[in-house]
Amino acid sequence: MPELPEVETIRRRLAEVLPGKQIRQVDLHSTRSFGGDSSLLVGRTITKVTRRAKVLQFEFDFEAALLTHLKMTGQLIYVAGESRVGGGHPTADWTQSLPSAHTRISYYFTDQTELHFNDMRLFGWMRLLSPAEVATEFAKYGPDINQPDLTVEYLAQQLQTRRVALKLALLNPTVVAGLGNIYVCDTLNLARLSPFRPANSLTIQEVERLFEAARAIIDRGIALNGTTFDGKYVTVDGLAGGYQNEALVYGRAGAACLNCGSTITKVQQAGRGTYYCGVCQK
Numbered sequence: 001m002p003e004l005p006e007v008e009t010i011r012r013r014l015a016e017v018l019p020g021k022q023i024r025q026v027d028l029h030s031t032r033s034f035g036g037d038s039s040l041l042v043g044r045t046i047t048k049v050t051r052r053a054k055v056l057q058f059e060f061d062f063e064a065a066l067l068t069h070l071k072m073t074g075q076l077i078y079v080a081g082e083s084r085v086g087g088g089h090p091t092a093d094w095t096q097s098l099p100s101a102h103t104r105i106s107y108y109f110t111d112q113t114e115l116h117f118n119d120m121r122l123f124g125w126m127r128l129l130s131p132a133e134v135a136t137e138f139a140k141y142g143p144d145i146n147q148p149d150l151t152v153e154y155l156a157q158q159l160q161t162r163r164v165a166l167k168l169a170l171l172n173p174t175v176v177a178g179l180g181n182i183y184v185c186d187t188l189n190l191a192r193l194s195p196f197r198p199a200n201s202l203t204i205q206e207v208e209r210l211f212e213a214a215r216a217i218i219d220r221g222i223a224l225n226g227t228t229f230d231g232k233y234v235t236v237d238g239l240a241g242g243y244q245n246e247a248l249v250y251g252r253a254g255a256a257c258l259n260c261g262s263t264i265t266k267v268q269q270a271g272r273g274t275y276y277c278g279v280c281q282k
Ligand SMILES: [Zn+2]
Pocket: 257, 258, 259, 260, 261, 262, 277, 278, 279, 280, 281
């Protein structure tokens, strides 16, 4: 599942090519992937591509926004002649002709370019919403971890009220949005904090360390265009990320901790893999 750095990477790529594009036609290959009245988009021009948590938002020259969640297997691919821009779950659709068998929605622009939403497993969605509906959707999330106005005090206060394991509190999107499993594991290693400690046991100094580490890891993820684990497609130009080559602990069970050289352990924690170093994350 794409995490914040991957979604932000797709946003940045699409923000370079989509603003100014006028929609000529919308094809719904799967009606369950689209919410709202797609005919309202015909003749409309995209003005902005923004993001909140892991939700992409396409804004238009009228009072509505198209929200998009890629979930497990979503992809967005913009096609302009031979050139392709986008990202998401790495599958052969990245290189095949589009629309493909997994294309759920296709947008055709007046300048003969196209945007395709592919989703193998159909959990992803695109929804055309009013500004009030957008506000309701975004009210479900805590602040983004890289939102400039997020403070250490806010994070400390959120953790103080929770007795669950620190890692689980950080994965809860109502506490903070945009810290998924990969980046939480690495954040806790960089901050030298155990994933199993009760969230409310941290001192303010430890919360500060955690906050700095989380931002550093997320910034690094964005700088490297996110994480792509499927080796088959990582060389497709411009579509894959590079964070997997620099992960501190995630995906590195049995390898040496980059900080102290001890062996990295993997355990299951609430159904997700937790990678950590038992020596520097006591
Ligand atoms: Zn270590």
